[in-house]
Every structure is written in C-alpha cells, then in structure tokens.
Amino acid sequence: MKSVKAKDIFFDYIRTKGLRITRQREVIAEAFLSAEKHITAEDLHALLKQRHPEIGFATVHRNLKLMCESGIAEEIKIGGNKARYEPKIGREHHDHLICLKCGKFIEVKDDRIERLQDELAKAHGFVPHRHKMEIYGLCRTCR
C-alpha cells in the first residue's frame, strides 16, 4: 500500500539522520498521507485537532518540512499564498492547471513538454534538477 511505503521511507530517513520517531510524527504522517491533496499546514493541523488536540501548529509545520526533506512530500507554492503539501511517493511528477476564478487545481503532465524542458535547460548549459510549471486560466465550469 502506498501510504505504508511512504511512512517507512519517512521513518527510515528519520533513523538515518539520528532523529527520533515520536507519537506526533506518526500521527502527522498518517494524517498527511491519507488527507486530500494540496493541503495546507493549517488545514492539516485543523484535521488533526479532532483526534489529537494536543498537537501544536509548529509541530505540524516542522514535520511537513521534514517529510519534504525525506522525499515523501512536496511543497507547492502558488503565487504568494500559503504553502501547500502533497504526497510524492508512488506518484509521478506533475504540473498544475490553476483556475483564476475558483482556485481549483488540476494535475497535468505532458511527456513532450517534459522532454523539451530538459532539452531547453541543456541547451543553455544547465543541468536540470527539477522544474515547476503552472498554467493559469479559467476552468471548464468558470469560463
């Protein structure tokens, strides 16, 4: 199961770094991995508050960062808004279409674009590591 694997990767990362596995880390990782995509630290904290009212916001924040470091999560920043996070394990890289009106996110990927992006970087002497592409417009229901 995807979420189990991701949690294992996270915990392995923690152990490798000499850090510690805590009750909070388990709870936060589980909640994050089964939560809706593109969740904010605030929303994840609110979600956790239901069953674990003792977990503080700073801890949620710290652990989202740590999950990013470990490779199981990715931070997405759109415009100047607050950061959003999505699980990354077992999921392909993708980019986003963003509706200017309702704010909806759609995940997309086009292999031809990916290939051209690599070519473009190399043509300028760059060694590409990662990229970010956002297309803003009006979605089907808002246009």
Add this chain to the structure above:
Amino acid sequence: MKSVKAKDIFFDYIRTKGLRITRQREVIAEAFLSAEKHITAEDLHALLKQRHPEIGFATVHRNLKLMCESGIAEEIKIGGNKARYEPKIGREHHDHLICLKCGKFIEVKDDRIERLQDELAKAHGFVPHRHKMEIYGLCRTCR
C-alpha cells in the same frame, strides 16, 4: 528607445486612471527601467537612496505595483522569496532557468513548449491566460 516608450505607457495609464504624475513616479520609473533585471523593491529603493534619499520604501513598493498594473512591469515570485520585478515592454514573454547554487536567472523561451502548454490547458477544458515555468538546476559555471 524602449525605456522612453515604457515610461509613456506608464504615464498614459496614470492619466487615464485620473491619477497624478509625481516627481517620485518619474524617478522610480526611470530607475526601474534602466536597472538590472529581476530587481527587488528593496534593491530599487537602495539604488534610489543614492540620489533621492527622501523617497520612502512604501512609495517604491506602491509604484512597482502600479507599473505592473499599467503593463510595463511584471512581478516574479520564485519560491517563497521576495518579489522581483522586471520591465515588460518591448520584451517577449519568457520563462526562467534558475541556478540552485548561485541563484542566477536565465531567461528562456521555447515556442514548441508554449504551444504544447496551450494544448494541454485546452485538453482539460481550461482557457489559458498565462503561465509560469521555472527550471531549477546547475548553471554552466556551478555544475
């Protein structure tokens, strides 16, 4: 000359909106249009301080926003860092290659990618307005 045209567009926009042309607006627009690309509000303010120590940071900030509204400037936000601004008039749309080590920006454009981005949006029922593409990697000198 490019910068003259841009200033005219800016001032026309100001007049059309019933706003006023001030000494500060002139100075800020000139400095911005001849400054290095990708400048921050802070750096532009520091630059202006040399000859015009009376101009406040808030005014620089406000007028960069206003120049964006008028169409002669564009705001670029990379990651969660402070906003940067670049002149837009007489310049084509472009995207950025960003060096992960030295932070250098390179402007790039690929018509094939642009076309595919439009197709991609339309294929998902989106009406594309604008997009943003950043490729992170190591530049020629840093790799």
Add this chain to the structure above:
DNA sequence: TTGATATTGATCAGCATTATCAATTAACGG
C-alpha cells in the same frame, strides 16, 4: 492661484513562517 483630492513617507497591522526555550520524551547502554 486656488481648491479638491491623489500621493507621499513614516509607521503600523496582518500573514505565514521560523526561531526560541523550558518541559517532555525517545533511544541507547548498562
């Protein structure tokens, strides 16, 4: 020149995120 009002500059307010710190708790060795 005058009057109406936009602008300025200094400062304050808001926000998301990060740092701080005392108290707690995980992990390890014995």
Add this chain to the structure above:
DNA sequence: CCGTTAATTGATAATGCTGATCAATATCAA
C-alpha cells in the same frame, strides 16, 4: 528496567514581506 543524553514538543515571540493608515504635501484642472 533504569537513568542519561539529547531530540522533540508546544506555546509563544520574532521575523520578513506586503498592505493599510493617516496627517502633511503636492499635483492639476479650472
């Protein structure tokens, strides 16, 4: 199982950037 060490937590303060406020000033049409 116990005790020690140091990472972690939770509350809160600090930071950094951007926007808002407001009295004083400057613009511009009449």
